[in-house]
Amino acid sequence: MTTYSEQIAKAASRPIGRIIAYWSVTIILAFSIALSGIGQLMRYGGNVDLVTDIGFPLYITNILGAWKLLGVVAIVMPGFPRLKEWAYSGIFFLMTGAALSHAYANDYGDYGFHIILPLFYAALGIVSWVLRPNNRKL
Helix, strand or coil: CCCHHHHHHHHHHCHHHHHHHHHHHHHHHHHHHHHHHHHHHHCCCCHHHHHHCCCCCCCHHHHHHHHHHHHHHHHHCCCCHHHHHHHHHHHHHHHHHHHHHHHHCCCCCHHHHHHHHHHHHHHHHHHHHHHCCHHHCC
16 A cells, blocks of 8 residues: 555656646746747846846847747747757856856845846756656757
């Protein structure tokens, strides 16, 4: 007779649990990165201050916004496993680079928000990459 916790562990190890976890994390990641990319392309809200306060030129929002949207498309669309690898690594480097840029500029934001949020997105990218199904792997 198995305990309840053993049954839950078995269910989580089944492929359907892994697929649900993958898509949940990936949808949150894709939605967040896409909104950020759109905001940067439109220079909406605090996106202008966010990059100029740490010394970057304003045109960087066009570059970052476009790459974010292209990365989201690459991760979500079926096929192209090599492109997905590049997109995941791009998101990781983009988010860790953002956190480090804010840290080096002493621009931590309220409660370290400018550091914590990009690192959270980098972690989501790692989790999505680890959980991806075999048909999305290289």
